[in-house]
Amino acid sequence: MPTSPTDHGVTLKLDRSLISDLPLFAELEAAACDDILETAHARHYGKGAVVFSQTEAAHSFFLLLHGRLRVTQVTAAGEQIVVRFVNPGDIFGVAMALGRDTYPGTSTAVVDCLALLWPSAIWPQLIGRHPLLAANAMRMIGGRLQDAHQRLREISTEDVERRVAHAILKLVDEAGQKSAAGVEIDFPLSRQDIAEMTATTLHTVSRIMSAWEAAGVIESGRQRVVVRDRPRLMAIAANADD
Amino acid sequence: MPTSPTDHGVTLKLDRSLISDLPLFAELEAAACDDILETAHARHYGKGAVVFSQTEAAHSFFLLLHGRLRVTQVTAAGEQIVVRFVNPGDIFGVAMALGRDTYPGTSTAVVDCLALLWPSAIWPQLIGRHPLLAANAMRMIGGRLQDAHQRLREISTEDVERRVAHAILKLVDEAGQKSAAGVEIDFPLSRQDIAEMTATTLHTVSRIMSAWEAAGVIESGRQRVVVRDRPRLMAIAANADD
DNA sequence: CGGCAATTTGACTGTGGTCAACGTGGGTGG
DNA sequence: CCACCCACGTTGACCACAGTCAAATTGCCG
Structure with a gap:
């Protein structure tokens, strides 16, 4: 059932209407969205496809447009936990921005998915040119930190x-x-x-x-x-x- | 034993040698460090003092210079968990940057502490002027997210x-x-x-x-x-x- | 030196994990 | 198109890890 990823619209110009309403691009001007999209590719992942794997080099970071992904981690002993589900509009695989050079988990499409992706190396330039993007990304990461703490609280008590x-x-x-x-x-x-x-x-x-x-x-x-x-x-x- | 906070060096010029070697300021030039310190205050917290409390408005964010803090959260049922310990060089209380307007936890000095603090409202301007600061902060937050996931993994398995x-x-x-x-x-x-x-x-x-x-x-x-x-x-x- | 907070230790118990076996529904191939 | 098969789900019996309740002890701080 797993499908291999296929490229779409790599040469096609991506329209900013795809993303301008997402929280990651809140407050950003049209020109800024276009600039950011300049370096993006779109890609489709069939149900069951693995977008990236734990310990793999973090070559890209992603934005989910459609579908749903499951992010898991495997422990040294081989047990698995579900870190989170990724919803449309969420960024994922931002390992590099968080100071890692490998992905800390594996993300798998649980239904057919459409995602944008950028080379990880571009991140510093993007936040240099678009401080609002940095602020928005930090808010999204912050939300994930809150989620993690809430789960810790729940599991603990x-x-x-x-x-x-x-x-x-x-x-x-x-x-x-x-x-x-x-x-x-x-x-x-x-x-x-x-x-x-x-x-x-x-x-x-x-x-x-x-x-x-x-x-x-x-x-x-x-x-x-x-x-x-x-x-x-x-x-x-x-x-x-x- | 709790001591009330006391101001130190509010008028005194803070020297950048205090902070320029910290990861938060990695790669930043001397002038940038000075600019950032411009809006900082230093404050001392005695052992047992509460720096901020859960649900309180997030007026400031902090950088710990000396000492050690414990960050806790209380559940609706009144049970407490320790979120983390804050070490010298760590930022804490960055609620606003993470998209909250109140602190999600309480931080308490477990020994005498010295911290820098900035008004939360300044954050957007700081990262606008200093993209490297944004990148560094994101790496530090990323480290905390990793820590939280590691604890989830441990508690789960x-x-x-x-x-x-x-x-x-x-x-x-x-x-x-x-x-x-x-x-x-x-x-x-x-x-x-x-x-x-x-x-x-x-x-x-x-x-x-x-x-x-x-x-x-x-x-x-x-x-x-x-x-x-x-x-x-x-x-x-x-x-x-x- | 008095008192309280932190720690230790014992006995008991219950939630939820383990082991095992059996249903069941949907996708795939003949 | 139907039947098979397998992944997913259900259910029961058992028991262990760690939580609860209780009480004693220790070591600081004032």
């Missing part, structure tokens, strides 16, 4: 059920799609994925979600989660006794 | 003993002081602190460290940790069976 509830609610906020029965997470998400986000096992996740399904809180199936009763799920996320 | 071993080793690297018996962490650090860094309880930390002490790996007392046998501690951090 909450029991598994509340952690799973928080994880599902966050994904619903980022990738919720109204459907007949409620709000559905619009990309394939396995029990294993949820376990790797919440520091537990797929078994425990399955047990918890089965209980929720029986209680009418969610509806779920193979790599599919629909939240039926959001307030109830929020109550579970907040409360210890239930 | 390792048992308590290995997590504690990793935490102690990291602190020894950052704040190790050669002493008669080995390498000592040069600031007061309680079992509770270690527990809040590693998502466990002070009881479990105490049991683990008692065992290590009996085995001659460390020597410890009231808010004091000396690593006697670093290689052995590294082996504990790496291995599961021991």
Whole structure:
């Protein structure tokens, strides 16, 4: 199922309307957007394709336009954790800007994706010419730092059920799609994925979600989660006794 | 014991030799350092003093020159975690740059500290005038993001003993002081602190460290940790069976 | 020297991990 | 187009790691 990446529009001029509304380009003038796009390429990644791998040299950084990516890290002992999911408008693979010369994780397309990419070496020039871009990028990285700290807080202090509830609610906020029965997470998400986000096992996740399904809180199936009763799920996320 | 902050050198001209060797100012020219220092104040915080508090408006950002700070967050349920320790040369309280208008945590001086501070509002101008400062700051924030991900990995996949071993080793690297018996962490650090860094309880930390002490790996007392046998501690951090 | 905070240690318990076996649905190939 | 197969999911039994509760001890600080 993995598809090899294919180039698109490398010679084609990229239109700034693709990106000018994204938070990364907030406050930037049209000319600045054009200048930044000058050095960008667009590329398509089929479902299952690996955009970059952990420890690989960080040749490029990316901006996701369409689709959804999963970023994972593998420990020395071979266990995997999900670092985050990348949403449209997010930057990813910015290792070089963060002071690394290799990617710290692996990112995989969970659905068909379209991304822009720049050579990492360009970053210093871009922020030199466009201080607002630097400020915006720093805000986005800041958001990721907050997310990481929130997860640390949750894993440190909450029991598994509340952690799973928080994880599902966050994904619903980022990738919720109204459907007949409620709000559905619009990309394939396995029990294993949820376990790797919440520091537990797929078994425990399955047990918890089965209980929720029986209680009418969610509806779920193979790599599919629909939240039926959001307030109830929020109550579970907040409360210890239930 | 908490001391109220006192101003120092507000009118006094700050010398760039204080800061020009720090990573935040790497590659910056002398004139740039002077320009940045123009808007800085220096301030002293006595042991136990609170530099800023969670949810407080982020009026300033800081650079630690001397001492050591602990940054904590409190959950809605009232439980506390240690986010990190701030070492000399680190920036902290950069909430505004990360897109927040309040501090996400509380920072407390664990020993007497000296810090520079700037009004948060100045940040955009500073990075506008000094792109290298932006690049350096982003690298430092990137390092914190890596740290957070490493802790997530550890809490998710390792048992308590290995997590504690990793935490102690990291602190020894950052704040190790050669002493008669080995390498000592040069600031007061309680079992509770270690527990809040590693998502466990002070009881479990105490049991683990008692065992290590009996085995001659460390020597410890009231808010004091000396690593006697670093290689052995590294082996504990790496291995599961021991 | 009195008092309190930090630490130690013991006994018990429960959450959630491990091991194992069995469903099930969807994609793929014949 | 249907059937097979495999990845994904479910469920049960068991038990261990580490959290909780409790109490004693130590060592600073004032």
